[in-house]
Amino acid sequence: MNQVIGLTGGIASGKSTASDYIKQKGYPVLDADIYAKKSTAKDGPAYPGIIEHFGNDILQEDGEIDRRKLGAVIFNDTKEREVLNKLVHPEVRKLMDSDKEAALSESHVFLDIPLLFENGLDRQCDITLTVYVDQETQIERLMARNNFDRSEALARINSQMPLSEKKEKSTKVLDNSGSKADLFEQIDEFISSIEK
Template identity: 60%
Template sequence: MYSIIGLTGGIASGKSTASAYIREKGYPVLDADHFSRKATAKGGPSFDGIIKAFGKDILDEDGEIDRKKLGSIIFNDKEKRQELNDLVHPKIRRMMNEERDRLIEKGHVFLDIPLLFENGLDSQCDITLTVYADKVIQKKRLIERNELTESDAESRISSQMPLSKKRDLSDVTLDNNGSREELYNQIDAFLSRLEK
């Protein structure tokens, strides 16, 4: 019997690093962000609705959605963020579910979903896994990675469910306050338990 594992975290918590490592270990990882890009790309199932809701100002010179422009709107406006989620999430869910149902026949499947708990998708998982980092470390990584001001980093972090809450809701926590090696060791331990 194969498991569906929901993998989540917060911005700059190390979820993508964990996800990439799990993929390297040979497990399929369905990334919600990948499906989000497919849904919102020019000609994608959510594209027209987003332009109708947010206007043509969010397009880049190639006529694609400029994710930075859209991000600056939704990270500071809860209602606009909800509007975007309502346009995009059902399409992402449908595409991911089709892929998951195809892959679960062959082995364990990881679902990399930033809003796993927020959208109640943990109910579709056999195991939930949160990549956790303290808020101070999260903010430091985010400022360095995205070259943000402290207040921009703060608003992005506070636009998400606190990682401490995700950790408390999760079946398994990967503590990513240390080195990459320490994170990989925890993932290895989890995968070996999974295979037993």
């Protein structure tokens, strides 16, 4: 029987690298971030509620939401972030669920969800996978990737559930402290285990 596999990680842990590799192996990977962008686009289901709450100040000239302006509001205000999540997450779930059901008839399905445990979506999965790195590696990679100083990197990392906690909650952990080849080898082993 085909299984639903939740794939998660933290910022700069290598989740996207793992996700891309799994796609290359031919498995459907449903990416929550892509569904979030669809649901908040001008013709998306969450758009009217977002504009009603946050106002026209967060719009670009073409009427699309300016993610940077909206981000400036929600990353500095927990209550506003909760409002946005309540508007967007149910729409993301609806879109993902219909694609998940269609894909499950063909194969195992991976759900790429950054906030898998935070939003209780692990309960919809048969297996949960966390791409893990220690915090120091995470800080260094984030500083290098986004040109952040140490305090900016830490602020982003600390706004998420600690990877150590996600690691504890997971069925399986992919340790990404080494090379990409090491990570890919662990993914290959995992895939062969579910195909048995």
